[in-house]
Amino acid sequence: MSIAPDTTVVLGHRFATELPEVALRWQAEPTPAPRLLVLNESLAIELGLDPAWLRSPDGIGLLVGTRLPAGAQPVAQGYAGHQFGGWVPRLGDGRALLLGELVDTKQRLRDLHLKGSGRTPFARGGDGLAAVGPMLREYLVSEAMHALAIPTTRALSVVATGRAVHRETTLDGAVLARIAASHLRVGSFQYVAAAGDLTVLRRLADHAISRHYPAAARADNPYLALLESVIAAQAELIARWMLVGFIHGVMNTDNMTISAETIDYGPCAFMDAFDPKTVFSSIDSSGRYAYGNQPAIAAWNLARFAEALLPLIADDQEHAVTLATAALQDFSKLHTASWSAGMRAKLGLGENVEDAVAQHLIEELLELLESERVDYTSFFRRLSRGTVEPAFGTWAARWRTLDPDLASMQRVNPVYIPRNHLVEETLAAATAGDMEPFNRLLTVISSPYDERSGFERYADPAPDEFGRCFQTFCGT
Structure with missing residues (x-):
């Protein structure tokens, strides 16, 4: 493991020092031909890292764990868990490493963690690798969650490794660099x-x-x-x-x-x-x-x-x-x-609306949404413009008597989410070498409440035939 020459990067090792019993010293595997696919520049700046340097060979080396600053102590973390209700006493970072902690520009301690960096003793027979598609999915969805103001880990980068990953088919390998307040579980x-x-x-x-x-x-x-x-x-x-x-x-x-x-x-x-x-x-x-x-x-x-x-x-x-x-x-x-507070906001109900009235309205709406099989995200966005389907007419008439605040509704009901059919389309293109659809979707979901001309298809629900057969996979 070589040393990155940029001395401004300081990786602490508080977790490794304070809890050596659950911190196994380990190193990332070499990457044959690392190639940066996507870099979260705004997050890098927030962390006090230079995006231009991160795009350099030394910076990419940091993002895959092969070129670390002096004093870094990367570790695989040990943990257990109930998986689908069944107890597993030893899990841990089987394909991941905590490189260390950064102090960001707001003086917050943040973990820098990798996924897909190679087998560790916690791997339980796995190859320790990750593929491009699942790592880009995590990048995309975690950034969408961040834009929706939902607490989340965030992706700093995805780097293609140049190594083949064997799943049902042979895929291109990748390493995700992830930022978190911590990885305590x-x-x-x-x-x-x-x-x-x-x-x-x-x-x-x-x-x-x-x-x-x-x-x-x-x-x-x-x-x-x-x-x-x-x-x-x-x-x-x-x-x-x-x-x-x-x-x-x-x-x-x-x-x-x-x-x-x-x-x-x-x-x-x-x-x-x-x-x-x-x-x-x-x-x-x-x-x-x-x-x-x-x-x-x-x-x-x-x-x-x-x-x-x-x-x-x-x-x-x-x-x-x-x-x-x-x-x-x-x-x-x-x-x-x-x-309940969130649903009241989604419906634009002010403090003058009694809780019992709001709760009855919410319960009735959820029953209608389920029986009518209405797209969840689109319904609330249309409602923020005062528009509803005919089947909701009676309900909407009662809702309107409560004088809902449509402008406030538009600030909490997104136009854009990473819709499943768009994510799959984007990842298929990216794994074939075309990152343009990924970058475009990322741009859209990064401003989820701002309706923009030319992005109409990103607000449309999935075709019926897509939803009937769609499944997601864990990527391991």
Whole structure:
């Protein structure tokens, strides 16, 4: 591993230093012919990195992990998880590396992390590689989520490696560089708790508190306060997913962050016609992670987080269970409050509208959307112009009597999302060597609320025949 000459790049190793028990020192595999496909220049500037330098051979070397600044300590992180409800005690970064931490221009600590950088001891028989298509999908969808003001990890770059990746067919390899507040997961706590070392568990919790919820350190019970903070943050995050019709697709406990950022965009997708049972993921045959199940699954995952924290919450485990259970019972209330406030905003309802009136209107609308199989995103955008389909006439008449604020509705109801048929079309072109459709779609979804002439097809729902057979894949 050579050293990048740009001495302005400083990669800290706080996680590796504070938690060596879950940080396995490792290095990225060499890339035969690295070629930058896309660089998030605005994010690079936010991180204090020079986009022009990142496009240089040394900069690309950083983005694939082969040319790091002096003092860097890349590690593969260990974690466990419940995958589709089944316990797996050892998962970890099988094809990923935490290169280290950057301090951005706002003095925030941010992880620089790679996906597709080669096998690690956590690989469990996998090849440790990633393909161009899935990495570009993560870049595209995470940037869409960021533009929609939904907490998310973000992609800094995708670099083609020049190495073949063998899946059902032979694909071009790629490495994604990802930025996150941290990569601490519910599965991180499960991994340490299962090992039974209370000292390491306490250090992990203290690390999470310091990085994400410093106010918890001043609470009478800091570890209960950590649990409560994560519950509240996740309740709001899932509500935001639901409000835009986002379906994560693989809500395993190792894919739920302590920071409450959306992470691991594998078989993710946005719902077209409104249906709570919507599932796109090819590996979710039972519909466990269907759109409408996401709040309940989040609550289930948080219960697993609480279980891992019990030894820290109280010495008396019965008392710890009582305290954790009380905290977990707040999830539904917090999620409902966040979601209801979001729906009121989507419908332009002011504070003068009573909660009971708003709730009845919302419930009736959701029933109509489902029965009429109406495109979710398009409906709300049309509604913000005062337009509805004939089947919604009676409902709309009652809605109009509440004097909705159409201008405010247009600020929260997007025109553009990364629609599934457009994403697939874009990725097909990109894997064939044409990045122009990708760049154009990226431009569109980066300003989701601004309706623009010439971009009409990006606002149109998918053709019916597409939606009936569409599936997403995890890319591993």
